[in-house]
Amino acid sequence: MTITNTHSTTQAVSARGLTKVYGAGPTAVHALAGVDVSFETGRFTAIMGPSGSGKSTLMHCLAGLDSATSGSITIAGQDITQLNDNELTRLRRDAIGFVFQSFNLVPTLTAEQNILLPLQLAGKKHDAGWLAQVVSTLGLGDRLAHKPHELSGGQQQRVAVARALLTRPAVVFGDEPTGNLDTRTGAEVLSLLRSSVREMGQTIIMVTHDPVAASYADEVLLMRDGELVGNLSDPTPEAVTAALASLGA
Amino acid sequence: MLKLALANIRTYSRRLIAVTLAVMIGTAFLSATLMVNSSATASLERSIGEAYQHADLVAGIDTDQPTTDVEVLGVKQLEAVAAVPGVAAVEPQTTSGARIATGTGDYNAVVHPYAADAQLRTTTLVSGTAPTGGSQVTVDEKHAEQYGLNTGDTVGVTGSAPDGSALDYTATITGITTSSNSPFLGSNLQVAVSGDRYAFFVGSAPDYQSLMIRLDDGADAAAVTTAAADALKAHGISHPSVMTAQERTVTELASFTGGQDQFTVILLVFALIALVVTGLVVMNTFAVLVAQRTRELALLRTLGAMRAQLRRSVLVEALVIGVVSSALGVLLAIGVMAGLVGYVSTLPEASFAVLAVSPISVIAGLAVGTIMTLIAAWAPARRAMSVAPLAALRPADDASVHNRIGKLRLVFGVLLALGGGALLAFGAVSHNLLVGFFGGLLSFIGILMLASLFLPGTVRAVGRLFSGSGVPAKLASLNAVRNPGRTTATATALLIGVTLVSMMMVGAQTTKQSFGAELGRNYLVDFTVDSPAAFGETFGGAPLPGSSGEAGSGTTAPDSAQLGDSQAKTASTVDGVSAVALLTPVAQDQKGDVLYAADADVLAKVLNDPALVPADGEVLAGQSEEAKQLKVHALESTDSSTLKVKRSQSDFSMAIMTTATAKQLAGYAPGGSVAETTTEDGSYSMAAYPVLWIKAAPGLDSGQLQDLGRSLASELRVPDYQVTGGAMEKALFTQVIDTLLLVVSGLLAVAVFIALIGVANTLSLSVLERTRESALLRALGLTRGQLRGMLALEAVLIAGVAALLGIVLGTTYGVLGAQSAVGSFATVTLSLPWGQLLLVLGVSVLAALAASIVPARRAARLSPVEGLATE
Ligand SMILES: Nc1ncnc2c1ncn2[C@@H]1O[C@H](COP(=O)(O)OP(=O)(O)O)[C@@H](O)[C@H]1O
């Protein structure tokens, strides 16, 4: 089934006929069984579904971290399934931001160095004003010189968010970005993500299994057995929980 | 815990490949060294055994017993033994030397009598007939083939009898014999002559090495042994030794193997160095394995494992690895030695070589390999024991591993480094090699103990130089010192090898230079060629007519024995010769020493230092000449003249003047000769003949100089030994040093190789540890190439810094060591082999690059998704 958002016409990310098969023969797992989806610029989308439904696989394929078995993916107007590894790497560096569940930061680098890492890898100068704005928005001003192990889990995730936002990417992907945080810290991080969408026009796609986290998004996509099976606009935790229950999760 | 240990080995088997390889090579080195010793002994035993193999008993003199008179085993004794009842035959074990001239060459030969008794022959006929009469010989088959000799050929035989009379005759080859491996016959052409002819070689009173006895069938060996000993005693041998061939072989073997044991000890030192380096690699591997397993160990502790159990589990793992790797090492040693012995036995002079795997070489290999692995794993095992159960619950924090250097180690390290350094300096100043050696050893141990103080810091500092060139370089330099302890151990392993190799290189170079300068001081010219007459010969090697030794008194040697202008001209046409001077005797001083003269312009060309050319009225004398003026008389004149003395630095060069000066001498006439005389004041003077001084073209290496010496000898038709001089000595010396350096570097290369395995090992273990981090970096935009480059730079940083520090350290040791070793007899000139040192650095860096290939490829192959999934 195809789910298209109707609020805007520019698409940050879209996929057509996306499949991903692990293994071959009788033991093959169809982690993605033909997904058509598009994400519009400046929207915050959450992907939900039972464990093993293919959420992470979808995100990895969309972000160019993993190759799809078939289908096409377009990011910022570019078909990424045709790119080689170096081109994909460059795309990730320039057009995509990441916030992972854990182990987001390079332990040998300070918070600031971590934030600047993608830009430095690209050999680009950073916009000092923008850095200051992102850092102050995320409340990291006094933590920039710290190494990751000197930061709390929430601070580490905020550094990861700052890094993801600094390149002004076409899209930020989050894989359970608050999965390792307590409720309050998690809420902080989610608010930051949402305000970046509201105030900076950032596009964010987030995988989560937490209905509360999903309620921060503009829209929730529901997955089951490698397929998109429904969506909820302006979700509330209760609506999400109900929708998940109806999926049999 | 055995189960856990085995499970760990199975699970982490890939991580153990490198450590297994390292232990294997280290152990193989040790085992092979011991096998060299046992094989050499076995080969020698076989060779000696061949001399006596057909004898039932061997009679001789027990040389361990003191005697008052010189006792000789001669014909009388032989006959006495032959007369003993039960003795069927007696043959002497005896050899003499000779030169054999074939149509194409002149060869050294060992001559022995062709035994009458068929059983007791050392060499037996392969074809032809036995030598009889005075002019028949047989030659051994291997050399016959090598020199192209056949039955029916005639050869010139020259030698000398003990009474001094010369032997020189022509003989016909009547047969070809087997080639004996007996050490008495050596590796030269083996010539058998008839017993009658042999008597000419040994004279009327031969001195046999031993008597080989064949017994009558059914004779009582014990009775004959006693009777033969008694017979010898009765004929002036106070301590006869009569024993079986087997016993004799064992006895002689003991007297042969002394030098070989020394050689083994030297090899063992190198094996030890390789094992120390191996130990560092093992220690590092286990430290990393334990660190990576902290959580697992903590979990086990939480589940109730005792501290001691965890330590035991690590040690059992080390034990298993130690036993397996050292067993493989011993097998490797056997394989390598079998190949080596197999090759050596194809050489004509060593066909008796056999491989002997002594029990000690197997046991020592297994034991030392295993124990070394256990010792190296001890500290990491203790660390495993100290893992707190809580560590299982804490998130892994690998960014900050602080290595505190133990106070005790610090104190000892500083003491050893400073004390040893002082001793080394003292050894260098006082030219005492032993003191210098121990000082160097102690200070090096001290420096290695302190390595964790300066190695990571240096790596960090050097890394900073690269940090500017992009994120991968910056990450590489951070990663290189992420775990200072690991970096220290990895770099130390390489540091040891590189320090020793560069020490040898610098020491060799400095010694060569110092000796070169010393030789340059002593030898005024490159080559000196004496007239054949000085050796009682003519050109081409024939003896001077009418003389048996030195040229006869009062006679002037004919032109066929003296160097002259035509030889000077010949010499100047030889390739590689730049100038030739003919020096002729012109005068004698009051001591009877002969003074020579040549034209000033020619002297200026041949002298290494043209400033030494004596001025008019001057004589150039050696540095031992104390007088300011020398009173001389021209040859064949009694008028004396006085010359001013100019001294060279040479200790033994003859005194020379220019032809112009010679012409001004009172009573001088060209062509004067010096006969062997005793002057009025009792001093003796030898006959003197012209000499050629030759300068070689600049830039010839030692091999070319040696070739030049040989071609001069053959062009001038004089024996090789008449061509001498600084260039030859320097060439020979350089060759010896270079060969030694090559051998030592080859032996040390094993240690360097193991250390480089260590670099690869550390890197691949670190890469495994950083899988998630690599995946994260890849996700954030680090390309595969950048990732590979990052790891390569990390390896290069560690290896490069270790090599650099090793070179600096080795250079210091090399210079001070050379000062201690040769300072007492040569002025040490500092000279660094920049090319070789750069080569060491280059090889280390390239090898580190190579070592990073496999781990880097593995890291780069991993997709970001897989990496992120790893827990
Ligand atoms: N590397 C892999 N090899 C084989 N099967 C995989 C692999 N990764 C994921 N899968 C399978 O693909 C399906 C989707 O997985 P995933 O996308 O991780 O689900 P989710 O993130 O929704 O829990 C699951 O059935 C999982 O077992």
Ligand SMILES: [Mg+2]
């Ligand atoms: Mg998932």
